[in-house]
Amino acid sequence: MKDTALSSTHVALGAKMVPFAGYNMPVQYEGVNIEHQTVRDAVGVFDVSHMGEFLIEGPNALALIQKVSSNDASKLEIGKAQYSCLPNDDGGIVDDLIIYKIKEDTYLLVVNASNIEKDWNWISSKNDVGAEMRDLSEAYSLLAIQGPKAVEAMQSLTSHDLSAIKFYNFEVGDFAGIENVIISATGYTGSGGFEIYCKNSEVKQIWDSVFEAGADFGIKPIGLAARDTLRLEMGYCLYGNDIDDTTSPIEAGLGWVCKFNKDFTNSEALKAEKERSPERKLVAFKLDERGIPRHGYDIVDGNGNTIGNVTSGTMSPSLGIGIGMGYVPTVFSKVDSKIGIQVRKKRIPATVVKPPFYKG
Secondary structure, eight states, X not given: OBOOTTHHHHHHTTOEEEEETTEEEEEESSOHHHHHHHHHHSOEEEEOTTSEEEEEESTTHHXXXXXXXXXXXXXXXXXXXXXXXXXXXXXXXXXXXXXXXEETTEEEEEEOGGGHHHHHHHHHHHOOSOOEEEEOTTTEEEEEEESTTXXXXXXXXXXSOGGGSOTTBEEEEEETTXXXXXXXXXXXXXXXXXXXXXXXXXXXXXXXXXXXXXGGXXXXXXXXXXXXXXXXXXTOOOBTTTBOTTSOTTTTTOGGGOOTTSOOTTHHHHHHHHHHOOSEEEEEEEESSSOOOOTTOEEEOTTSOEEEEEEEEEEOTTTSSEEEEEEEEGGGOSTTOEEXXXXXXXXXXXXXXXXXXXXO
């Protein structure tokens, strides 16, 4: 197991540490519900330094990114970021990622921790255009400062106007006494805030400054368990659960990041799938009775026939009901469709809903 630069800090704070994507990571501190609500109501800090960062540079950097990613990166301006995915050759997804345009001919790709090696090898295999590639994953840390009070709590740490950084925009500048930090208005919680990219040698200073600045705003460290419940309340996909090498971006509801005005890996097949409509779709559902849907539970029809399985599920801390996502035949995918979730020996009725579950 690898440690992040802050692993000893988490241990000192009493975090429960677990192996995740090859790293020792804090899964919770005080408890999932408390941490979840801290982010919804105030501000919390996640150490997500296990994520991967690739720098793609040179005159052919955009050409490579356009070939391997489904979204149209040519639309990016300096200071803007874009959610995208890496399709494979067989209709599935290598990974989902965020692409940042740092400057002309320089892009930062942020990928999932469990896929760093796979993604690097995949992109490298497609790099027949001579783009310069550097894997910065081992050298950089990432903090997600999330919640409605993040802007106010963090403003004293930077000369940049945090309230002026729009969603999926970023600045490169000073933060907590460190220069050349990426301050990005991104995150996976649906409660606003920032993600801070810095060198491993700088992250402890930034962490300490963040908690000092946020003391009057109820700031707390948040573990990965609450990150999962927060993202699920928003209906955001988690790689390895809701999307993987066998799920297409079209059936996963990610057709909006597939731009067919350009050629990219498997684009013709994906375009054809979108035009004919996929046979199954990823849906969001809420339980109509008390229960907790879990990953892997069967989704059934009115006769008890298995029609799919739960890819993500939890008891929503914000809503107090069981929520989840899973793939079902397209005929069951319309909003208000009735399905059932097999929770052990009991079939619990559920209703397909339009995400997000949490409306803010």
